[in-house]
Amino acid sequence: MNIPMKRKFTRPARFGLVALAASAALALSGCAGSSTASEGGTTHITVGVPTSVFSVPVRYGIESGLFKKAGLDVEVVDIKSTSDGAALLANGEIQYSQADVHNTILARSQGTDLAIAAPMSVTAAKPPADGIGFGNLLVLKDSGLSSPKQLEGKKIGTNTIGGTAYLDFVQKLKSEGVDMDKVEWIQVPGPQLVSALRQGQVDAITVAEPNGTIALQQGGVKVLDNADDAMKGAPNFGYASSLKWLRENTDTAKKFEAAVLEANKAINADRAKAEETIAGYMDLDAEVVKAVRLPHYAEEAFTPASVRPVADRLVEFGVLAKDKLPSLDEVVWAQ
Secondary structure, three states, X not given: OOOOEEXXXXXXXXXXXXXXXXXHHHXXXXXXXXXXXXXXXXXXXXXXXXXXXXXXXXXHHHHHOHHHHOOEEEEEEEOOOHHHHHHHHHOOXXXXXXXXXXXXXXXXXXXXXEEEEEEEEEOOOOOOOOOOOOEEEEEEHHHOOOOHHHHOOOEEEEOOOOOHHHHHHXXXXXXXXXXXXXXXXXXXXXXXXXXXXXXXXXXXXXXXXXXXXXXXXXXXXXXXXXXXXXXXXXXXXXXXXXXXXXXXXXXXXXXXXXHHHHHHHHHHHOHHHHHHHHHHHOOOOHHHHHHOOOOEEOOOOOOOOOOHHHHHHHHHOOOOOHHHOOOHHHHEOOO
């Protein structure tokens, strides 16, 4: 297997991420289409989400009738990536799409009208008690690695250099005393990360759920560290929409955000509801569903102040120049 890119921490992939944001800017130069009235007095809206554990609450909200109760007829469209969602937004095929705050800020810096309009998830306020979180750093059991400090002089695989997982672990490892100038980061496509580790092409990998749980259950790997609390409760994922659409459909947008928050709280409070929902749309073994670590679903609306740490980190690690930061009042939709 060919590993496509190698970079040390001192040279984050700012250029590639800005190019990605520029592509998003072109895609979102249009605006999302209008929601439509449905039978029974509800308003139909379509939401693009990947087939992942991030979308548990919105799918639960549909199945449980939470959205119907709010006067919304919500339909989920499966997307392969957030860039796919951006394209569907631009074409007016959907009204909302899953997006991370990190790349939404980058897209806004390129002039899009994309904004986070409802919260999906936040980072943890404290590390998991057992050391295994939603986003973990895996190493081979027989690697001899037992502490993050031993990663100096090693290679870490991650799906996007300069992306959210990369920055989370850079921040976490630095806080644990790791000299990041002595760590080499290698960009590996997400589906190939576990095999790259098992084949010895990298010494550690960043991996999110459910892939981490699947790898652990297959054996031969262990968790060396996790970055769940890298930013201590800061927003990381939300539902993005076009600012133009939001301004034209304010009442619908308010209802959607309120219902999303209700669904998030319900799932946070009841693990059984989460597992039942996951089993209905993800092709996972029952053992994985039982063991999978869930994101920390947001129970409060995002604000410009709450996303400030994400913006500051982009500047700190050289992903975005300070003078290119967009107004955070527009990154997060102000109702």
